[in-house]
Amino acid sequence: MTDADVDGAHIRTLILTLFYRYFKPMIEGGYVYIAQPPLYRVEKGKQAHWVYNDSELAQMLKTFGSEVTIQRYKGLGEMNPDQLWDTTLNPENRILKRVMIEDAEEADNIFDILMGSEVAPRKKFIQTHAKDVKNLDV
Structure with missing residues (x-):
């Protein structure tokens, strides 16, 4: 699990390099996953939506119009523990991407x-x- 922004992508690349070079059987066995935290929280009235990338944000703005509040998360440390649980850790809600070598x-x-x-x-x-x-x- 790393930040959802470009810095997080760089750190994710470093971690994946470690796994690829020294723990490749874990990747080949399907045991390595990337947790996908949200990049934005978009609120309209009492509704809140988690948004994971800029294209999703653009679509959300088309749907809801300009009367929204947008919070961008620069890092996981900016999220409250309950927000991190709800979006990235909770097995019922989280998005996990399995790392595979094609x-x-x-x-x-x-x-x-x-x-x-x-x-x-x-x-x-x-x-x-x-x-x-x-x-x-x-």
Whole structure:
């Protein structure tokens, strides 16, 4: 479980690298999951909705209009314990994504590029794919 924002995605990549490099049988066995905390809480009147990404937020705003209150969570520490339980820990409500290796050779290559000690391949990857970035916190 990491934050829902870009920083959380980076930390999640570090954790997945650890599991991929040193505990791969856990991934292959289907024992590694990513808990998905919400990024926003949207309130309209007495109704509150948890929103997990920017596209969901855009859809919610189309549905509810502009008369809403939006709270963005920069990190899990900004949530009250009961909110964290309700959204991310409670088995009845939580969203879990199972980590799977669909293409072992490609996964190995990507982990080497993104997390390896060589800077040049990572720089080339960033330059090639920077135009495709959809979520960037500046």
